Amino acid sequence: MSSLSAVFFSVIIPTFNREDFISRAIDSVLCQDFENFELIVVDDGSTDRTRELLEQYNDERIRYFYKANGGVSSARNLGLQHARGQYVTFIDSDDYIAQGFLKDAYSFLSKGDIECLFYAGVAIQKTKEIKVPLFWAKASGDQEYVGRGLFIDFCLYLGNSWGCGKFFKNSAIQEHHLQFCEEISYGEDLMFVLSFLAFAQNSFVRNKNYYYCDIRYESLSRSQISKKDHIENLLKGYEKLRKLLIGQQKEELLFFLNTIYADHIFSRYCSLGALCSRGGNWEKKCMALFQDRNQDVSSFERKIRQRVVGINSRRAMILLAEGFRFCVVLASYLPDSIRKGIKSFIKKVKIA
Numbered sequence: 001m002s003s004l005s006a007v008f009f010s011v012i013i014p015t016f017n018r019e020d021f022i023s024r025a026i027d028s029v030l031c032q033d034f035e036n037f038e039l040i041v042v043d044d045g046s047t048d049r050t051r052e053l054l055e056q057y058n059d060e061r062i063r064y065f066y067k068a069n070g071g072v073s074s075a076r077n078l079g080l081q082h083a084r085g086q087y088v089t090f091i092d093s094d095d096y097i098a099q100g101f102l103k104d105a106y107s108f109l110s111k112g113d114i115e116c117l118f119y120a121g122v123a124i125q126k127t128k129e130i131k132v133p134l135f136w137a138k139a140s141g142d143q144e145y146v147g148r149g150l151f152i153d154f155c156l157y158l159g160n161s162w163g164c165g166k167f168f169k170n171s172a173i174q175e176h177h178l179q180f181c182e183e184i185s186y187g188e189d190l191m192f193v194l195s196f197l198a199f200a201q202n203s204f205v206r207n208k209n210y211y212y213c214d215i216r217y218e219s220l221s222r223s224q225i226s227k228k229d230h231i232e233n234l235l236k237g238y239e240k241l242r243k244l245l246i247g248q249q250k251e252e253l254l255f256f257l258n259t260i261y262a263d264h265i266f267s268r269y270c271s272l273g274a275l276c277s278r279g280g281n282w283e284k285k286c287m288a289l290f291q292d293r294n295q296d297v298s299s300f301e302r303k304i305r306q307r308v309v310g311i312n313s314r315r316a317m318i319l320l321a322e323g324f325r326f327c328v329v330l331a332s333y334l335p336d337s338i339r340k341g342i343k344s345f346i347k348k349v350k351i352a
Helices: 022-030 050-055 072-082 101-109 149-156 170-175 188-199 227-247 251-267 272-277 282-295 299-305 314-321 324-333 336-348
Strands: 009-015 037-043 062-066 087-090 116-124 129-132 143-146 166-169 202-214
Touching (some): 009 022, 009 101, 022 050, 037 050, 037 072, 062 072, 072 087, 087 101, 087 170, 149 202, 149 251, 166 170, 170 188, 188 227, 188 251
Parallel strands (some): 009 037, 037 062
Antiparallel strands (some): 087 166, 116 166, 143 202
Protein backbone atom coordinates (compact mmCIF):
# COMPACT_ATOMS: atom_id res chain seq x y z
CA MET A 1 0.00 0.00 0.00
CA SER A 2 1.03 3.60 -0.49
CA SER A 3 2.67 5.42 2.40
CA LEU A 4 0.40 7.95 4.06
CA SER A 5 0.81 11.66 3.29
CA ALA A 6 -0.59 14.96 4.46
CA VAL A 7 -3.89 14.23 2.73
CA PHE A 8 -6.56 13.86 5.40
CA PHE A 9 -9.30 12.00 3.49
CA SER A 10 -9.13 9.47 0.70
CA VAL A 11 -12.59 9.29 -0.90
CA ILE A 12 -12.90 6.11 -2.96
CA ILE A 13 -15.56 5.76 -5.65
CA PRO A 14 -15.73 2.39 -7.46
CA THR A 15 -17.72 2.55 -10.67
CA PHE A 16 -18.91 0.33 -13.50
CA ASN A 17 -20.95 1.68 -16.42
CA ARG A 18 -22.47 4.53 -14.44
CA GLU A 19 -22.15 7.33 -16.96
CA ASP A 20 -25.56 8.70 -15.96
CA PHE A 21 -24.64 9.05 -12.28
CA ILE A 22 -20.88 9.23 -11.83
CA SER A 23 -20.71 13.01 -12.35
CA ARG A 24 -23.23 13.59 -9.57
CA ALA A 25 -21.14 11.52 -7.16
CA ILE A 26 -17.89 13.26 -8.14
CA ASP A 27 -19.39 16.76 -8.02
CA SER A 28 -20.80 16.14 -4.55
CA VAL A 29 -17.25 15.52 -3.36
CA LEU A 30 -15.51 18.32 -5.26
CA CYS A 31 -17.97 20.95 -4.00
CA GLN A 32 -17.36 20.14 -0.32
CA ASP A 33 -16.35 23.04 1.91
CA PHE A 34 -13.38 21.00 3.11
CA GLU A 35 -10.55 20.67 0.59
CA ASN A 36 -7.88 18.43 2.11
CA PHE A 37 -8.82 15.22 0.34
CA GLU A 38 -8.01 13.08 -2.65
CA LEU A 39 -10.74 11.53 -4.78
CA ILE A 40 -9.87 8.07 -6.07
CA VAL A 41 -12.13 6.84 -8.86
CA VAL A 42 -11.66 3.16 -9.70
CA ASP A 43 -13.21 2.24 -13.04
CA ASP A 44 -14.02 -1.47 -12.89
CA GLY A 45 -13.87 -2.07 -16.65
CA SER A 46 -16.60 0.31 -17.81
CA THR A 47 -17.54 0.15 -21.48
CA ASP A 48 -19.62 3.34 -21.53
CA ARG A 49 -18.52 7.01 -21.42
CA THR A 50 -17.16 6.89 -17.87
CA ARG A 51 -13.53 7.51 -18.87
CA GLU A 52 -14.55 10.35 -21.19
CA LEU A 53 -16.51 12.04 -18.41
CA LEU A 54 -13.59 11.74 -15.99
CA GLU A 55 -11.22 13.32 -18.51
CA GLN A 56 -13.37 16.45 -18.52
CA TYR A 57 -12.43 17.21 -14.92
CA ASN A 58 -9.39 19.38 -14.40
CA ASP A 59 -8.84 18.86 -10.69
CA GLU A 60 -5.55 17.54 -9.31
CA ARG A 61 -7.37 15.95 -6.38
CA ILE A 62 -8.90 13.34 -8.72
CA ARG A 63 -6.91 10.15 -9.26
CA TYR A 64 -8.37 7.84 -11.89
CA PHE A 65 -7.58 4.12 -12.13
CA TYR A 66 -8.88 1.73 -14.76
CA LYS A 67 -8.90 -2.03 -14.26
CA ALA A 68 -10.41 -5.13 -15.77
CA ASN A 69 -13.87 -5.93 -14.43
CA GLY A 70 -13.65 -7.82 -11.17
CA GLY A 71 -16.48 -6.58 -9.00
CA VAL A 72 -16.99 -3.83 -6.44
CA SER A 73 -14.76 -5.43 -3.80
CA SER A 74 -11.77 -5.66 -6.12
CA ALA A 75 -12.34 -2.05 -7.18
CA ARG A 76 -12.47 -0.84 -3.58
CA ASN A 77 -9.38 -2.86 -2.71
CA LEU A 78 -7.47 -1.23 -5.55
CA GLY A 79 -8.55 2.13 -4.18
CA LEU A 80 -7.27 1.12 -0.73
CA GLN A 81 -3.91 0.17 -2.21
CA HIS A 82 -3.50 3.70 -3.58
CA ALA A 83 -5.10 5.61 -0.70
CA ARG A 84 -2.78 8.19 0.87
CA GLY A 85 -5.22 9.83 3.28
CA GLN A 86 -5.29 9.45 7.04
CA TYR A 87 -8.90 8.30 6.79
CA VAL A 88 -10.73 6.43 4.04
CA THR A 89 -14.39 6.68 3.08
CA PHE A 90 -16.36 5.08 0.25
CA ILE A 91 -19.09 6.40 -2.04
CA ASP A 92 -20.98 4.26 -4.55
CA SER A 93 -20.99 5.83 -8.00
CA ASP A 94 -24.77 6.27 -8.10
CA ASP A 95 -24.91 7.82 -4.62
CA TYR A 96 -23.78 11.22 -3.37
CA ILE A 97 -22.91 13.16 -0.22
CA ALA A 98 -24.43 16.36 1.10
CA GLN A 99 -22.50 19.58 1.63
CA GLY A 100 -20.57 19.65 4.90
CA PHE A 101 -19.95 15.90 5.17
CA LEU A 102 -16.15 16.01 5.08
CA LYS A 103 -15.95 19.14 7.24
CA ASP A 104 -18.18 17.59 9.88
CA ALA A 105 -16.15 14.38 9.89
CA TYR A 106 -12.91 16.34 10.17
CA SER A 107 -14.23 18.21 13.21
CA PHE A 108 -14.43 14.87 15.05
CA LEU A 109 -11.53 12.92 13.58
CA SER A 110 -8.96 15.70 13.99
CA LYS A 111 -9.48 15.96 17.76
CA GLY A 112 -8.23 12.58 18.90
CA ASP A 113 -7.35 9.03 18.03
CA ILE A 114 -10.74 7.94 16.71
CA GLU A 115 -10.29 4.94 14.43
CA CYS A 116 -13.70 4.96 12.78
CA LEU A 117 -16.66 7.31 12.49
CA PHE A 118 -20.09 6.07 11.38
CA TYR A 119 -22.98 8.22 10.14
CA ALA A 120 -26.68 7.65 9.63
CA GLY A 121 -27.91 8.07 6.05
CA VAL A 122 -30.79 8.50 3.63
CA ALA A 123 -32.13 5.94 1.17
CA ILE A 124 -33.70 7.40 -1.97
CA GLN A 125 -36.60 5.34 -3.25
CA LYS A 126 -38.73 5.98 -6.32
CA THR A 127 -41.38 7.99 -4.48
CA LYS A 128 -39.76 9.04 -1.20
CA GLU A 129 -36.65 9.36 0.91
CA ILE A 130 -36.18 7.20 4.00
CA LYS A 131 -33.80 7.99 6.84
CA VAL A 132 -31.51 5.07 7.56
CA PRO A 133 -30.55 5.05 11.26
CA LEU A 134 -27.26 4.13 12.86
CA PHE A 135 -28.97 1.12 14.44
CA TRP A 136 -32.20 -0.47 13.27
CA ALA A 137 -33.12 -1.88 16.69
CA LYS A 138 -32.57 1.15 18.92
CA ALA A 139 -32.60 4.92 18.81
CA SER A 140 -29.15 6.45 18.99
CA GLY A 141 -27.60 9.88 19.17
CA ASP A 142 -23.94 10.85 18.96
CA GLN A 143 -21.91 8.43 21.04
CA GLU A 144 -18.28 7.53 21.61
CA TYR A 145 -17.25 3.91 22.09
CA VAL A 146 -14.15 2.50 23.75
CA GLY A 147 -12.83 -1.01 23.23
CA ARG A 148 -15.19 -3.42 21.48
CA GLY A 149 -18.32 -1.51 22.46
CA LEU A 150 -19.32 -0.56 18.93
CA PHE A 151 -18.80 -4.10 17.66
CA ILE A 152 -21.20 -5.34 20.34
CA ASP A 153 -23.85 -2.65 19.81
CA PHE A 154 -23.55 -3.00 16.02
CA CYS A 155 -24.35 -6.71 16.28
CA LEU A 156 -27.01 -6.58 18.98
CA TYR A 157 -28.92 -3.61 17.60
CA LEU A 158 -28.49 -4.25 13.86
CA GLY A 159 -26.10 -1.53 12.81
CA ASN A 160 -26.43 0.03 9.38
CA SER A 161 -24.21 -2.30 7.35
CA TRP A 162 -23.42 0.06 4.47
CA GLY A 163 -19.72 0.28 3.73
CA CYS A 164 -20.42 3.89 2.74
CA GLY A 165 -21.17 6.83 5.02
CA LYS A 166 -18.31 5.70 7.28
CA PHE A 167 -14.71 6.76 7.86
CA PHE A 168 -11.94 4.26 8.62
CA LYS A 169 -8.43 5.04 9.80
CA ASN A 170 -6.08 4.11 6.99
CA SER A 171 -3.18 3.07 9.23
CA ALA A 172 -5.47 0.56 11.00
CA ILE A 173 -6.53 -0.90 7.65
CA GLN A 174 -2.88 -1.35 6.72
CA GLU A 175 -1.80 -2.66 10.11
CA HIS A 176 -4.42 -5.40 10.17
CA HIS A 177 -4.32 -6.10 6.40
CA LEU A 178 -8.04 -5.45 6.01
CA GLN A 179 -9.77 -5.49 2.65
CA PHE A 180 -13.12 -6.32 1.06
CA CYS A 181 -13.69 -10.00 0.43
CA GLU A 182 -13.61 -10.63 -3.32
CA GLU A 183 -15.05 -14.13 -2.95
CA ILE A 184 -18.54 -12.89 -2.18
CA SER A 185 -20.85 -10.54 -4.07
CA TYR A 186 -23.27 -9.84 -1.21
CA GLY A 187 -22.56 -8.97 2.42
CA GLU A 188 -19.04 -7.74 1.70
CA ASP A 189 -19.79 -4.38 3.32
CA LEU A 190 -20.98 -6.02 6.53
CA MET A 191 -17.92 -8.25 6.59
CA PHE A 192 -15.50 -5.34 6.15
CA VAL A 193 -17.21 -3.20 8.79
CA LEU A 194 -17.18 -6.00 11.38
CA SER A 195 -13.58 -6.90 10.56
CA PHE A 196 -12.56 -3.31 11.25
CA LEU A 197 -14.62 -3.06 14.44
CA ALA A 198 -13.06 -6.24 15.79
CA PHE A 199 -9.76 -4.35 16.07
CA ALA A 200 -10.97 -0.79 16.75
CA GLN A 201 -10.41 0.63 20.23
CA ASN A 202 -11.93 4.09 19.76
CA SER A 203 -15.03 4.66 17.64
CA PHE A 204 -17.73 7.28 17.26
CA VAL A 205 -21.24 7.26 15.79
CA ARG A 206 -22.80 10.47 14.50
CA ASN A 207 -26.56 10.79 14.12
CA LYS A 208 -26.44 13.04 11.07
CA ASN A 209 -27.61 12.32 7.53
CA TYR A 210 -25.02 13.32 4.94
CA TYR A 211 -24.87 10.19 2.81
CA TYR A 212 -27.59 9.65 0.19
CA CYS A 213 -27.96 6.11 -1.11
CA ASP A 214 -29.90 6.01 -4.38
CA ILE A 215 -31.64 2.62 -4.53
CA ARG A 216 -33.88 3.47 -7.46
CA TYR A 217 -31.46 1.81 -9.84
CA GLU A 218 -29.20 -1.18 -9.60
CA SER A 219 -25.89 -0.24 -7.97
CA LEU A 220 -22.43 -1.68 -8.40
CA SER A 221 -22.51 -2.89 -4.80
CA ARG A 222 -26.19 -3.90 -4.85
CA SER A 223 -26.33 -6.28 -7.78
CA GLN A 224 -29.47 -8.26 -8.37
CA ILE A 225 -28.72 -11.73 -7.04
CA SER A 226 -31.04 -14.45 -5.81
CA LYS A 227 -32.01 -15.15 -2.22
CA LYS A 228 -30.02 -18.36 -2.52
CA ASP A 229 -26.90 -16.37 -3.35
CA HIS A 230 -27.69 -13.89 -0.58
CA ILE A 231 -27.70 -16.65 2.01
CA GLU A 232 -24.69 -18.50 0.65
CA ASN A 233 -22.68 -15.26 0.55
CA LEU A 234 -23.68 -14.36 4.10
CA LEU A 235 -22.73 -17.82 5.36
CA LYS A 236 -19.35 -17.61 3.68
CA GLY A 237 -18.74 -14.17 5.15
CA TYR A 238 -19.79 -15.39 8.58
CA GLU A 239 -17.44 -18.35 8.44
CA LYS A 240 -14.49 -16.15 7.47
CA LEU A 241 -15.21 -13.66 10.25
CA ARG A 242 -15.58 -16.45 12.79
CA LYS A 243 -12.15 -17.80 11.83
CA LEU A 244 -10.74 -14.28 12.11
CA LEU A 245 -12.08 -13.79 15.63
CA ILE A 246 -10.85 -17.19 16.79
CA GLY A 247 -7.46 -16.64 15.18
CA GLN A 248 -7.14 -13.28 16.93
CA GLN A 249 -8.26 -14.79 20.26
CA LYS A 250 -11.42 -12.71 20.29
CA GLU A 251 -13.80 -15.56 21.08
CA GLU A 252 -15.78 -13.32 23.42
CA LEU A 253 -17.18 -11.59 20.31
CA LEU A 254 -18.56 -14.76 18.71
CA PHE A 255 -21.93 -14.51 20.43
CA PHE A 256 -22.47 -11.06 18.97
CA LEU A 257 -21.20 -12.06 15.53
CA ASN A 258 -23.62 -14.97 15.46
CA THR A 259 -26.46 -12.68 16.50
CA ILE A 260 -26.19 -10.24 13.59
CA TYR A 261 -25.63 -12.92 10.96
CA ALA A 262 -28.55 -14.97 12.27
CA ASP A 263 -30.76 -11.92 11.94
CA HIS A 264 -29.60 -11.13 8.40
CA ILE A 265 -30.06 -14.71 7.23
CA PHE A 266 -33.41 -15.54 8.80
CA SER A 267 -35.32 -12.36 9.44
CA ARG A 268 -34.54 -10.52 6.22
CA TYR A 269 -34.32 -13.11 3.49
CA CYS A 270 -36.28 -16.21 4.35
CA SER A 271 -38.20 -18.08 6.96
CA LEU A 272 -36.65 -21.15 8.52
CA GLY A 273 -39.25 -23.31 6.83
CA ALA A 274 -38.56 -21.91 3.38
CA LEU A 275 -34.85 -22.26 3.99
CA CYS A 276 -35.03 -25.91 4.99
CA SER A 277 -37.43 -26.80 2.19
CA ARG A 278 -34.87 -25.80 -0.42
CA GLY A 279 -32.63 -28.72 0.48
CA GLY A 280 -28.89 -28.73 0.08
CA ASN A 281 -26.64 -27.99 3.06
CA TRP A 282 -28.20 -24.66 4.02
CA GLU A 283 -30.07 -26.14 6.96
CA LYS A 284 -26.93 -27.76 8.30
CA LYS A 285 -24.86 -24.59 7.98
CA CYS A 286 -27.51 -22.28 9.42
CA MET A 287 -28.31 -24.50 12.36
CA ALA A 288 -24.58 -24.92 13.00
CA LEU A 289 -24.47 -21.14 13.28
CA PHE A 290 -27.06 -21.27 16.03
CA GLN A 291 -25.27 -24.16 17.70
CA ASP A 292 -22.11 -22.06 17.79
CA ARG A 293 -24.18 -19.21 19.14
CA ASN A 294 -25.42 -21.42 21.99
CA GLN A 295 -21.86 -22.31 22.91
CA ASP A 296 -20.99 -18.62 23.15
CA VAL A 297 -23.81 -17.74 25.55
CA SER A 298 -23.25 -14.48 27.41
CA SER A 299 -24.49 -13.33 30.80
CA PHE A 300 -27.01 -11.19 28.90
CA GLU A 301 -28.62 -14.28 27.43
CA ARG A 302 -28.57 -16.20 30.71
CA LYS A 303 -30.51 -13.37 32.37
CA ILE A 304 -33.15 -13.70 29.68
CA ARG A 305 -33.35 -17.46 30.17
CA GLN A 306 -34.04 -16.99 33.89
CA ARG A 307 -37.17 -15.02 32.99
CA VAL A 308 -38.75 -17.55 30.65
CA VAL A 309 -42.00 -18.23 32.50
CA GLY A 310 -45.69 -18.31 31.73
CA ILE A 311 -45.42 -19.34 28.07
CA ASN A 312 -47.89 -22.12 27.22
CA SER A 313 -46.61 -23.02 23.77
CA ARG A 314 -43.77 -25.54 23.94
CA ARG A 315 -42.49 -24.29 20.61
CA ALA A 316 -42.39 -20.70 21.82
CA MET A 317 -40.74 -21.83 25.05
CA ILE A 318 -37.97 -23.55 23.10
CA LEU A 319 -37.38 -20.45 21.03
CA LEU A 320 -37.31 -18.17 24.06
CA ALA A 321 -34.86 -20.51 25.76
CA GLU A 322 -32.48 -19.88 22.88
CA GLY A 323 -32.27 -16.24 23.90
CA PHE A 324 -33.82 -12.86 23.31
CA ARG A 325 -32.33 -12.27 19.84
CA PHE A 326 -33.09 -15.80 18.72
CA CYS A 327 -36.77 -15.16 19.34
CA VAL A 328 -36.79 -11.92 17.39
CA VAL A 329 -34.97 -13.53 14.48
CA LEU A 330 -37.24 -16.54 14.11
CA ALA A 331 -40.51 -14.78 14.92
CA SER A 332 -41.21 -14.36 11.21
CA TYR A 333 -42.13 -18.01 10.69
CA LEU A 334 -44.25 -18.57 13.80
CA PRO A 335 -48.06 -18.53 13.75
CA ASP A 336 -49.57 -15.14 14.55
CA SER A 337 -50.84 -16.25 17.96
CA ILE A 338 -47.41 -17.40 19.11
CA ARG A 339 -45.68 -14.40 17.59
CA LYS A 340 -47.97 -12.03 19.50
CA GLY A 341 -47.25 -13.95 22.69
CA ILE A 342 -43.51 -13.60 22.16
CA LYS A 343 -43.78 -9.87 21.49
CA SER A 344 -45.88 -9.43 24.62
CA PHE A 345 -43.33 -11.37 26.66
CA ILE A 346 -40.38 -9.39 25.30
CA LYS A 347 -42.02 -6.10 26.29
CA LYS A 348 -42.29 -7.33 29.87
CA VAL A 349 -38.70 -8.53 30.17
CA LYS A 350 -36.36 -6.17 31.97
CA ILE A 351 -32.65 -6.80 32.20
CA ALA A 352 -31.26 -6.15 35.70
